[in-house]
Amino acid sequence: MTVIAGLIGLGAMGSGMAQSLRRSGYEVQVFDVRxxxxxxxxxxxxxxxxSPAALAAACDVVVSVVVNAAQTEAVLFGPEGCAAAMKPGSVFVMCSTVEPNWSVALEKRLAAMGILYIDAPIxxxxxKAASGQMTMMTSGSPAAYAVAEPVLNAMAGKVYKLGDQAGPASKVKIINQLLAGVHIAAAAEAMALGIREGVDPAALYEVITHSAGNSWMFExxxxxxxxADYTPLSAVDIFVKDLGIVLDMARSSKFPLPLSSTxxxxxMQASTAGFAREDDSxxxxxxxxxxxxxKP
Structure with a gap:
């Protein structure tokens, strides 16, 4: 049986993921608020x-690529949400960065409706989303993978299976976001210091990207x-949110994160200074x- 795949949220990542599915031979069902x-x-x-409901009624696998937990709630349970329209045994794939316990609870809510779930941040x-080479951190039941695994593989170069229930995938994504946010902040601090000290920024960039101090985020x-291009591929407020989730997760177990806090x-300072929707750089x-x- 051919699996019918749908994708909700055609933003920077979602549009590329939908393209990858189409390139793999899927007749992709899509919905976006635009x-x-x-x-x-x-x-x-x-x-x-x-609407999400109309899409869900036609699909075996629904992939949600929205910004956060609140938007995921709206996709599932809001007016014309997809949860009530999904067929029993169909799979909801949640790709947002969220608090892990929220994802665990969502799996249980959907299970009560007969819907399978994969915790799948990206x-x-x-x-990389457009080329099908992104990374998916996933966890879910064997039954959910049995239906959705071909869809996951069509969207990502690497699909990591991290557990047989929701939670582990979101925890790994949060740790990834800890590193990403700290690396961006450190890269900005280093470049700012170089500029302040009169070093040519282009020369500094060339040297650092070929030296031990380099990181993917710096480069x-x-x-x-x-x-001078701050078009938001990933906005400042994304890391206000994601590092906030990092700190909340650590706070619950009284685990210190001094670099993440800084x-x-x-x-937060960049956001309140008016740069909330600019690129995180x-x-x-x-x-x-x-x-x-x-800009030239």
Missing amino acids: AEAAATFARDGGKAWE SGGAA NRMAHVLA AHQMF AVIKIFPGIELPK
């Missing part, structure tokens, strides 16, 4: 639906700073007395 985004995608193959950025995000405060703008590169 009806024009869904219609544009469907022009090249697939079908755009007018990483890798828009380019990727400081390129945005050099280009990085969170840096993103805009955290560099909190440093005083430096002249950042300008």
Whole structure:
């Protein structure tokens, strides 16, 4: 039997994931709150639906790629939400970065409705999502994988199975976000210091990206700073949220996270200074007395 796959949320990651599914031969069912985004995608193959419920009724696997837990709740249980329309034995794949205990509770809520669930946060950025090379951190029941695994493999270069129930996948994603947020904050601090000390930013970037101090985040995000391009591929407020979840998870077990706390405060400062919706590399703008590169 051919599995019918649907995807909700055609943002930077979701649109690439939908493209990967279509490239793998799926007639992808899509929904986005921006009806024009869904219609544009469907022009090249697939079908755009007018609501999550309408999409869910047609699908065996529903992949949700929205921003947070609140938006996931709306997708599932809001007006025209998909939970009530999903067939028994179908699978809901949740790709947002959320508090792990919330994901555990969601699995139980959906199970009571006869719906299978995979906790499946994602990483890798828009380019890797579009090429089918992103990473998925997943955990769920064998029954859920039996239905949805081909869909997961069509969207990602690496699909990690981290447990047979919800929770472990979201915990691993939170730890990934700890490192990502701290690395971006450290990269911004280093570049800001170099600029303050009169080092040419382009020369600094060239040296660091070929030295031991390099990181993927330095190489990727400081390129945005050099280009003076703060178009939000991942916004400042994403790390206000994600590092907040990191700290909440650690606080519940009284585990100290001094670097995460500092990085969170840096993103908070950038957000309140007016850069909330700019690219997360805009955290560099909190440093005083430096002249950042300008667009040519």
